[in-house]
Amino acid sequence: xxxxxxxxKLYESQKLALLYxxxxxxxxGAQILFGLLAAWQYLDPGFLYGKxxxxxxxxxxxxxxxxxxxxxxxxxxxxxxxxxxxxxxxxIRLARFxxxxxxxxxxxxxxxxxxxxxxxxxxxxxxxxxEGREYIEAPRWADLGIVAVMxxxxxxxxxxxxxxxxxxxxxxxxxxDLVALAGLxxxxxxxxxxxxxxxxxxxxxxxxxxxxTWEVLVGSIMAMALMHLLGTPRRIVETWLYLEVALVxxxxxxxxxxxxxWIGTPEYWLGLxxxxxxxxxxxxxxxxxxxxxxxxxxxMQTVNQPALFWAIAQAFGNFIxxxxxxxxxxxxxxxxxxxxxxxxxAHGHLAFFGAYVTAILTVIYMALHQVRRADWxxxxxxxxxxxxxxxxxxxxxMSAAMTVAGFTQTMVERAIGGSTxxxxxxxxxxxxxxxxxxxxxVFGVFFLVSYLVLLWDLATIGKGRAAQAKxxxxxx
Amino acid sequence: MEIGWIETTIGALFATAILTLWLSRGSGWLEPRFWRxxxxxxxxxxxxxxxxxxxxxLNQIREGSARVPAYTVINKAIGLKRxxxxxxxxxxxxxxxxxxxxxxxxxxxxxxxxxxxLTLQSRNCMDCHTLLGNGAYFAPDLTRAWLDPKWExxxxxxxxxxxxxxxxxxxxxxxxxYPTFARRMPNLHLSEExxxxxxxxxxWMSAIDTNxxxxxxxxxx
Numbered sequence: 001x002x003x004x005x006x007x008x009k010l011y012e013s014q015k016l017a018l019l020y021x022x023x024x025x026x027x028x029g030a031q032i033l034f035g036l037l038a039a040w041q042y043l044d045p046g047f048l049y050g051k052x053x054x055x056x057x058x059x060x061x062x063x064x065x066x067x068x069x070x071x072x073x074x075x076x077x078x079x080x081x082x083x084x085x086x087x088x089x090x091x092i093r094l095a096r097f098x099x100x101x102x103x104x105x106x107x108x109x110x111x112x113x114x115x116x117x118x119x120x121x122x123x124x125x126x127x128x129x130x131e132g133r134e135y136i137e138a139p140r141w142a143d144l145g146i147v148a149v150m151x152x153x154x155x156x157x158x159x160x161x162x163x164x165x166x167x168x169x170x171x172x173x174x175x176x177d178l179v180a181l182a183g184l185x186x187x188x189x190x191x192x193x194x195x196x197x198x199x200x201x202x203x204x205x206x207x208x209x210x211x212x213t214w215e216v217l218v219g220s221i222m223a224m225a226l227m228h229l230l231g232t233p234r235r236i237v238e239t240w241l242y243l244e245v246a247l248v249x250x251x252x253x254x255x256x257x258x259x260x261x262w263i264g265t266p267e268y269w270l271g272l273x274x275x276x277x278x279x280x281x282x283x284x285x286x287x288x289x290x291x292x293x294x295x296x297x298x299x300m301q302t303v304n305q306p307a308l309f310w311a312i313a314q315a316f317g318n319f320i321x322x323x324x325x326x327x328x329x330x331x332x333x334x335x336x337x338x339x340x341x342x343x344x345x346a347h348g349h350l351a352f353f354g355a356y357v358t359a360i361l362t363v364i365y366m367a368l369h370q371v372r373r374a375d376w377x378x379x380x381x382x383x384x385x386x387x388x389x390x391x392x393x394x395x396x397x398m399s400a401a402m403t404v405a406g407f408t409q410t411m412v413e414r415a416i417g418g419s420t421x422x423x424x425x426x427x428x429x430x431x432x433x434x435x436x437x438x439x440x441x442v443f444g445v446f447f448l449v450s451y452l453v454l455l456w457d458l459a460t461i462g463k464g465r466a467a468q469a470k471x472x473x474x475x476x
Numbered sequence: 477m478e479i480g481w482i483e484t485t486i487g488a489l490f491a492t493a494i495l496t497l498w499l500s501r502g503s504g505w506l507e508p509r510f511w512r513x514x515x516x517x518x519x520x521x522x523x524x525x526x527x528x529x530x531x532x533x534l535n536q537i538r539e540g541s542a543r544v545p546a547y548t549v550i551n552k553a554i555g556l557k558r559x560x561x562x563x564x565x566x567x568x569x570x571x572x573x574x575x576x577x578x579x580x581x582x583x584x585x586x587x588x589x590x591x592x593x594l595t596l597q598s599r600n601c602m603d604c605h606t607l608l609g610n611g612a613y614f615a616p617d618l619t620r621a622w623l624d625p626k627w628e629x630x631x632x633x634x635x636x637x638x639x640x641x642x643x644x645x646x647x648x649x650x651x652x653x654y655p656t657f658a659r660r661m662p663n664l665h666l667s668e669e670x671x672x673x674x675x676x677x678x679x680w681m682s683a684i685d686t687n688x689x690x691x692x693x694x695x696x697x
Contacts, residue, residue, distance in 0.1 A: 041614075042614070049660070050663065053662045054603070055600045055612070056600075058612050058614070059600060118600055118664060120667075121591060121595030121673070122598070129598070132603075133597060133602060134610065169508065169512070191597075193547075193590040193592075193593040193594075194538075194544065196684060199607075199608060199610060238508050239511050242508060242512045242515045243515075246517075253526055254522050254526060256526065262608055262609050262688075263609075264608070264684045264685060266543070267687055268481040268529075270481075270687060271485070336688065336690075336691050337691065340613065345613065415691075418690075418692050418693055419691070419692075419693050419694075420624050420693065421616045422626055424615075425656065429657065429658075
């Protein structure tokens with residue numbers, strides 16, 4: 001391990017990371033709020049009809065998610081990078097500037113989404129209101145801003161490594177991955193009337209971000225986290241990271257083909273996409289094996305209990321959400337009927353939570369340990385367990401409800417009904433589907449409660465007398 | 477021999493394995509060096525194949541290709557038929573029937589479909605509907621919307637329009653007036669020009685060969 005800062009002292013880069021984390025958590029709240037509004041509109045379609053339509057709530061729900069996860073990742077990198085390289089991040093003022101610019105830009109985009117919502121069918125709308133392409137709805141000006149912020153971020157990582165004259169395996173993977181990540185985003189900025197070509201490159205952003213470059217980014221962050229959390233030797237962590245990169249890129253890049261089954265692209269994608277995406281769970285299994293081994297070695301005890309549990313949840317969540325729920329519908333023979341049903345969000349919710357939310361929470365708890373109680377041998381509280389259990393239960397509840405609804409659609413609308421407008425209505429009004437939507441909302445409310453408990457714990461852990469006694473007393 | 481997806485898959489995996497083993501000769505498979513080699517070899521090989529297939533795919537989905545029709549397809553009758561060899565539905569492009577009572581030249585058809593696509597994005601259709609199965613799930617899939625029987629069975633009489641395209645354009649301008657179930661589409665204030673352009677886009681999209689998705693649309697025979 002590299003040089004350790006004196007206890008209680010933070011690098012400037014780490015102070016900046018805390019800002020990233022708090023804004024990320026606020027946007028996490030926005031994501032939940034707009035998700036609940038959209039979920040309620042399934043139950044009461046008249047709710048906010050014509051004022052704040054489903055499409056707007058849904059856009060805010062998924063866009064808030066993308067931005068807060070990105071902020072969380074950037075915070076994670078700014079937190080660990082100085083520890084990894086043993087020096088302050090080079091362009092710290094630039095990084096601060098990028099942070100405030102990004103936050104201001106997000107504010108403007110959200111206000112436009114809420115107040116303007118949509119525009120006339122011309123280039124102006126695409127540049128200044130919305131591009132109207134799921135996940136990358138952000139108007140073109142904001143796209144350019146995101147690329148600029150990513151470029152600054154990349155520059156900071158590279159320049160710091162050069163200045164430190166030290167490129168670790170983790171940092172090398174990180175740099176390579178960030179180049180791919182920033183580059184891929186530009187694939188989503190072209191306009192074409194040809195919907196097949198539009199979706200071809202749209203997936204370069206949506207899939208190759210989420211199922212390749214984000215997985216590797218989060219892998220690098222978790223690698224740095226595990227070295228500090230469990231004291232795992234660098235040699236082991238880096239070997240696992242390389243293995244993960246080999247498997248994620250080896251399966252995920254051509255696994256992209258599972259989005260090219262039905263968009264007009266040639267038939268060979270049915271085979272290629274089916275085969276490679278079926279292999280995509282393999283790296284996720286490898287991570288579960290590693291997590292079980294680590295947790296056993298440490299008998300579920302470490303310097304930071306909440307971070308350890310969220311790290312284990314990350315390995316399992318990634319495997320179950322991304323791996324199992326993804327595999328469930330990835331073969332073309334099944335996907336022909338399940339594509340575009342509630343099975344997709346069932347998988348999406350579980351996968352994003354399992355792979356990414358948990359990782360960011362791990363890092364935030366580790367950061368709070370250093371910030372608040374660097375002298376504690378063991379960072380712990382009572383409350384985090386409630387947030388942890390309730391959050392995991394409610395995300396599974398939501399996903400289970402959507403899975404039932406999705407199977408109903410697959411059967412009633414697709415397999416039997418012939419996929420028409422009327423068949424859609426029949427599936428949507430089917431009691432199995434409607435029960436699914438009710439339970440999705442109920443678990444959504446639980447999720448909101450667990451978020452509030454989590455926030456309360458993050459705000460208070462390591463503070464106050466009770467916590468102090470517990471932390472010190474837990475030394476063993 | 478024609479190179480298909482199985483040959484590509486086996487070739488990619490073999491090439492990755494052999495190149496990794498060759499580059500890592502001298503080190504055991506548990507050493508970091510082995511997996512570092514595996515990481516960049518697999519990233520490079522898979523990216524290379526993706527780039528090659530992208531060039532091929534883009535050629536095959538150019539408008540006017542066998543898979544994605546020219547925009548002038550809006551002048552033609554469009555249907556689906558079952559290909560019993562492949563067991564999937566394929567679009568059939570029929571005779572010239574006109575669109576909104578006239579024939580559209582190549583430039584006019586392009587301009588119209590292009591306007592339709594801009595309208596589609598500006599109204600954020602994808603955050604309720606799916607297109608080619610991608611989007612949100614609050615409203616029906618639009619892949620074959622032009623071919624949906626409901627326009628003729630219900631919407632033409634609802635709107636009192638004589639043709640399907642006119643009924644669709646009218647419905648799109650005032651979806652709040654013509655509910656089909658509890659969930660109504662909101663009025664997104666489409667102009668008549670935008671509504672017609674959007675209908676043209678939907679008609680064009682319904683003629684794309686999607687490898688049979690969605691299966692047996694409206695019970696295709």
